[in-house]
Amino acid sequence: MEKEPTYYELLVTRYLSGEATPGEITELSSLAGQNPENEKILREMSEAWMGFERTLINDSVNIEAEWEIFDKKLAQHDGSRESTAPVTHHSSLFARDSEDENVVTRTRRVIPIYHLLLRIAAVLAVLAIPLFFVFHYLGRPGLTEISANTGRVDAVLPDGSKVTLNNGALLQYPDHLKGKNRSVILKGEAYFDVAHNASKPFIISSGEIRVEVKGTSFYINTQSISGDFELVLTTGKVELYFENQPGSPEILAPGQKAVIHDHIISILPNSDPNYMAWKTRKIAFNNVTLNDVVATLSKVYQADIRLNNPLLAQCRLTASFDNQSLGSVLNVLKATLDIDIRNSGTLVEISGKECR
Numbered sequence: 001m002e003k004e005p006t007y008y009e010l011l012v013t014r015y016l017s018g019e020a021t022p023g024e025i026t027e028l029s030s031l032a033g034q035n036p037e038n039e040k041i042l043r044e045m046s047e048a049w050m051g052f053e054r055t056l057i058n059d060s061v062n063i064e065a066e067w068e069i070f071d072k073k074l075a076q077h078d079g080s081r082e083s084t085a086p087v088t089h090h091s092s093l094f095a096r097d098s099e100d101e102n103v104v105t106r107t108r109r110v111i112p113i114y115h116l117l118l119r120i121a122a123v124l125a126v127l128a129i130p131l132f133f134v135f136h137y138l139g140r141p142g143l144t145e146i147s148a149n150t151g152r153v154d155a156v157l158p159d160g161s162k163v164t165l166n167n168g169a170l171l172q173y174p175d176h177l178k179g180k181n182r183s184v185i186l187k188g189e190a191y192f193d194v195a196h197n198a199s200k201p202f203i204i205s206s207g208e209i210r211v212e213v214k215g216t217s218f219y220i221n222t223q224s225i226s227g228d229f230e231l232v233l234t235t236g237k238v239e240l241y242f243e244n245q246p247g248s249p250e251i252l253a254p255g256q257k258a259v260i261h262d263h264i265i266s267i268l269p270n271s272d273p274n275y276m277a278w279k280t281r282k283i284a285f286n287n288v289t290l291n292d293v294v295a296t297l298s299k300v301y302q303a304d305i306r307l308n309n310p311l312l313a314q315c316r317l318t319a320s321f322d323n324q325s326l327g328s329v330l331n332v333l334k335a336t337l338d339i340d341i342r343n344s345g346t347l348v349e350i351s352g353k354e355c356r
Contacts, residue, residue, distance in 0.1 A: 012045045027183050029143075030172070030205065031243075146171045148188070151302075152279070157184075160195035161202065166278050167302050189221040191279050194236075205243075209260060212239040212249070219275055225295070229260035232270045240265060274300075281323040290315040290337065294350070301326040308351040312339065315355035 011028045032042050146155050148165040155163050158176045165171060169188025177183070182202040194202045196215025204211040206222040209229055216236030224230045231240065233256055239249035240258050250265045252258055257270040277283045277300045285293055291313035298305045303326060307313055315337050321329050330348065334341050339352035 009041060009045065012042055016045065027179065027181065030174070030183060030185055144173055144175055157182075159197065159200075159202075162193040164191045164279050166190065186220065186222055188223055189219075189278070191217070191219050191276065193217040208242045208244070210241050210243055210246070212241070213237070218252075225299075226261075229258075231258040232256075232272075232275050233258075281321075283321045283329075285317045285319050287316050287318050289313060290317060290333075290350075290355075293317050293333070297326070297329060301329075303348055304346065305348040306350065308349050309354070311354035312350060312352055315339075 011031070015025060015028055028042075032038050146153060146163075146165060148167050148169045151167050153165045153169075155165070155171075157163065157173065159182055161182075163171060166189035169186070169190050171184060171186055171190065173182075173184040180200065182197070182200055183205065184203070185205045187206065192202075192204070192213075194213050194216050198214050202213050202216075204220065206229065209222075211218075211220065211231065213236060216238055217234040218236075218238055219230075219232040219234070221230045231238065231252070233252040233254050235254055238252040238258075240252065240260075241249040242263070250258065250267055252267060255270055257268055257272075257275075259266045259268070273284050273286075274296050277296060281300065283296065283300065285296075290307065294305045294307060297303065317333065317336060319332055319336065321332075326348075327343070330341050330343065333339065333350075337352070337355065339350055342349045342351070
């Protein structure tokens with residue numbers, strides 16, 4: 001059975017046929033650069049389309065064949081006139097011959113020009129696809145990037161939406177967020193507070209995954225430690241789906257968490273009170289294992305924290321911190337759990353005996 005075309009392939013088809021809206025062209029431009037597979041699909045479909053256009057042009061008018069047919073008909077016409085024309089009308093026949101000769105001359109001049117125009121049209125059709133790459137893919141005019149290369153970054157988008165990017169995250173969006181959708185691309189971890197606009201959905205793309213909202217606040221991580229996609233909804237409503245299944249979204253309510261693993265979307269209650277600690281610097285541990293404490297602190301403070309003794313992993317901690325330095329937090333851990341901590345600046349090593 002022939003597979004159904006994906007949403008991305010339909011966008012490419014609409015562009016090549018000249019039916020795409022400016023918003024769809026912007027979206028196609030963004031999607032094309034997301035992964036090598038998208039680029040491959042666009043190039044293959046473009047090459048196929050160009051080949052089809054060239055075939056149509058060549059098949060529409062075969063100049064040499066048409067000229068050959070014209071020559072044969074003219075020869076037949078001349079032969080019939082020579083065999084049937086009375087001698088007494090020689091002068092009028094000569095006049096007609098001169099007239100026909102002028103027609104032939106004019107036709108010979110017109111057809112090469114027509115052929116040239118067809119060649120120009122073919123060249124323009126072929127150039128249309130490379131121009132797409134230049135203006136909408138390779139150059140991507142008007143595309144803005146916000147990257148958090150050296151720490152957390154706060155930004156306000158052109159539509160008034162607010163975003164906080166965690167260290168290492170990258171956000172891309174077209175200037176002014178034009179088009180029927182407010183489409184952005186995210187890699188990494190971020191928190192969004194999206195300005196409400198019921199007629200213009202805000203769509204976040206991450207590979208094949210789409211997050212669609214109209215006015216909502218939520219946490220999102222496209223590259224979690226486990227490799228899964230994670231989203232926790234704070235307020236509003238979120239629709240989560242894959243690009244080729246826009247009609248079958250999963251809908252989240254506030255307090256719910258979505259996890260995508262192996263192309264499967266799971267919705268469950270959010271059980272992590274510290275999912276926003278990287279942004280707020282407010283941390284709460286309630287009888288939490290030291291293994292989980294280390295994972296949270298490593299993420300919040302962007303530090304490499306390790307347990308030298310695996311038996312320490314099941315030690316438990318109850319404590320809270322509000323915008324305290326990593327050094328202060330480590331001192332509390334040391335005093336509470338009776339452990340040794342060695343902080344070299346780039347690496348924090350925790351050692352000690354098994355907790356009882």
